Amino acid sequence: MRIIDLNKTREIGSQCIYLEAGSFKILLDCGMSPREEGFKALPNFALIDGKQIDIIIISHCHLDHIGALPFFMKNQQQARVLTSPGSHIIMPRILENSVTIMTMQREERGIKEYPFYSVNDIKELDQHILPMPHAKIRTLQKDGDEINITFFSAGHVIGASSVLIEYKHRTLFFSGDVLFRNQKTLRGALWPQKTVDVVITETTRGNHDRDKNFSYQSEIDRLVNGVKNTIEAGGSVLIPAFALGRMQEILKILHNAHIKKKLPGKVPIFCSGLGLGLVDDFDAANKKLRCVDFKSAILRELKVKSFRSAKFDKSRQPTQPSVFVLSSGMLVENTPSYITAANLVGDPKNSILFVGYCDPITPGGELLAQAKHTSFDFKALRFSSKVEAHIERFDLSGHADREDLLEYIFGLNPRTIIFTHGEEESRDWFFDSIIDQRPNIVTLDPEPGEPYDI
Ligand SMILES: [Zn+2]
Ligand SMILES: [Zn+2]
Incomplete structure (x- = not known):
């Protein structure tokens, strides 16, 4: 087998790896990279120019894993797209939202190549999809050649999958984004119990130490307390959250706290559009697959209101203490969470509580690193504000701890481990740990764009 990492850099960018197994491409x-704009945000497709791709595996529906799919498919009509039934249900909404954002960015920032695809292209995509229920092997054929592919639950978000590829006695396992522990809305990953030759693994949390006293429940309790204390002191809370996965998990946590009367009653909760829309998909997925523990009734019981993403107005403040659960999770410019952060950050009564990964170069990462009482620049709004609000980070990540991940990988007994989807220092931790603990395993941190025989 041969691989080329089509990510343009060694970081969490536009996840895309080209794999050749016999005649299968x-x-x-x-x-699509959340860090970049325009053509720069795409994987390096030029490296596979002229190749006819047979199979596209989509591990899950976060944009850094699926955002370029309708664009790529325009010239690859022969390709079959393999994804789980859960991902299949939510895919159109995620991609259509991406069209809306790209269209807005074209107007606001003059990015001429946007949108990369249309709603029609997304509809078109549907006829190429082969749904892959978890733990069911599928054999695909091409010119007398045969390959077996099996999807396994990866936890993380609805539909997320790790994938086993078997070709002529060679086995490769791709982790996708993975979480082993149960969340409130989703069960943890279920990996196969077998030996594989090669593991390609995400490395997102490689730069995070595991706190000895950490437990998921204690982080949840801390978050609920943070919300309660702020509201009781007359302030408002912003929880920036990815629309897919984190937002529903946070709503479920708030709902549990509400039932147990751990939150003050009658606090308005606002959510942004995509996260609310996805709840309908969760209902549909539940009817068919019973794969996620979240029902739209939670929104009614919490009386969640839709956040109107109005233009920024620095004088606009919440009329009463409120909770805002808004995307993006990293305060990407001009998103509902970015605009709301600009409104809330100057008042010491308010809190901004981060619950997921924040890329250090995004406004969310910068705000987390910013010292209190200093001035923070909301560049896209041409607005500066002193950082007076309480800012805190909670470890409710949808990614496995590095120690857990490594233990599960060792359980597959691989001869080679290949790193992907993580910053340089994260990969370094995995590299050093593997050398220390299993020196016989070959590690590969592929140079973007270079071919490797594995
Ligand atoms: Zn993800
Ligand atoms: Zn990812």
Whole structure:
């Protein structure tokens, strides 16, 4: 087998790996980088120019894994797209939202190549999809050649999958984004119990130490207390959250706290559009698959209101203490969470509580690193504000701890481990740990764009 990492840099970017197994030409994910704009945000497709891709595997529906798919498919009509039934249900809404954002960015920032695809292209995509229920092997054929592919639950978000590829006695396992512990809305990953030759693993949390006293429940309790204390002191809370996964998990946590009367009653809760829309998909997925523990009734019981993403107005403040659960999770410019952060950050009564990964170069990452009482620049709004609000980070990540992940990988007994989807220092931790603990395993941190025989 041969791989080329089509990510342009060694970081969490546009996840996409080209894999050749005999005559089969395969892509592992087809993402768009949240850090970049325009053509720069795409994987390095030029490296596979002229190749006819047979199979595109989509591990899950975060944009860094799926955002470039309808664009790539325009010239790859022969390709079959393999994804789980859960991902299949939510895919159109995620991609259509991406069209809306790209269209807005074209107008606001003059990015001429946007949108990369249309709603029609997304509809078109549907006829190429082969749904892959978890733990069911599927054999695909091409010119007398045969390959077996099996999807396994990866936890993380609804539909997320890790993927086993078997070709002529060679086995490769791709982690996708993975979480082993149960969340409130979703069960943890269920990996196969077998030996594989090669593991391609995400490395997102490689730069995070595991706190000895950490437990998921204690982080949840801390978050609920943070919300309660702020509201009781007359302030408002912003929880920036990814629309897919984190937002529903946070709502479920708030709902549990509400039932147990751990939150003050009658606090208005606002959510942004995509996260609310996805709840309908969760209902649909539940009817068919019973794969996620979240029902739209939670929104009614919490009386969640839709956040109107109005233009920024620095004088606009919440009329009463409120909770805002808004995307993006990293305060990407001009998103509802970015605009609301600008409104709330100057008042010491308010809190901004981060619950997921924040890329250090995004406004969310910068705000977390910013010293209190200093001035923070909301560049896209041409607005500066002193950082007076309480800012805190909670470890409710949808990614496995590095120690857990490594233990599960060792359980597959691989001869080679290949790193992907993580910053340089995260990969370094995995590299050093593997050398220390299993020196016989070959590690590969592929140079973007270079071919490797594995
Ligand atoms: Zn993800
Ligand atoms: Zn990811």
